[in-house]
Amino acid sequence: MKKFIEIVAGEAAYASLASFETIEQLNQTVRQYKDMINAMELRQDVKRNLLTVMEYLKRHSCRFFGVSFKGKRKIAADLKMSDKTITRLCKRLEVLGFIKQYAMKRSSDMQQTSNAIVIQPAKNENVPQEAAKMSGQKNNIFLKQSQLLNNTYSVKSVTFYERFKNLLENTIGQNQSLVSRMYGVYRAHSTALVKHGAFDKQDVENIAMSALHTAVIRTKTKKIRNLAGFYNGVLNKMLDRFVLEDCARVLVEEA
Incomplete structure (x- = not known):
């Protein structure tokens, strides 16, 4: 077609x-x-x-x-x-x-x-420049996330769960129940994808973290009643796109 x-x-x-x-x-x-x-x-x-x-x-x-x-x-x-x-x-x-x-x-x-x-x-670029200047770097959530990534990803011994939990606690606050629900969403989506080596675990983890960043950022501009549910939707869309693109790549390479 x-x-x-x-x-x-x-x-x-x-x-x-x-x-x-x-x-x-x-x-x-x-x-x-x-x-x-x-x-x-x-x-x-x-x-x-x-x-x-x-x-x-x-x-x-x-x-x-x-x-x-x-x-x-x-x-x-x-x-x-x-x-x-x-x-x-x-x-x-x-x-x-x-x-x-x-x-x-x-x-x-x-x-x-x-x-x-x-x-x-x-993701925070849609905030008016003058308002961003007045709020200063402390309110720059994207910068905070970049710094957090540097702090967590640079340590090889830190597990993915710990990075996941640290990001949530440093942006949303300490809430073990929420961490467990959010990580449960990731596990529900990722288990089938990485089983038997179908997809690279690191790729899936990177997408999961990117989806988590997106979900957390949206809480700063939009009232979200169910963050775990919102994260589920964001992650689902990102993984769907990843799987479709990977399949398309394989078809092109085999042609």
């Missing part, structure tokens, strides 16, 4: 997709994302490649702040990586919520062309 693509590549489209108002906002957000990548327990080559791609996208997103329209083949050639490696790295960054990829078509023949890759604002 032929994929239907709505967005026509061009300056108007790229301008409409711009995700930042200033280059300073873009740079600050990429620094936060790179800190989070550095804090993750990944193979060193994977971590290094993710950081390299993130930096490359930033450097080529300065005309329309946050929007890169370099093709993956061009990115691969510039970074001396394979096309498949770049595709996998971009998918991983998208699962983490750091970027979004938009399929584009040429205006000349309406055929598919290079995707637009858009760096996503940190």
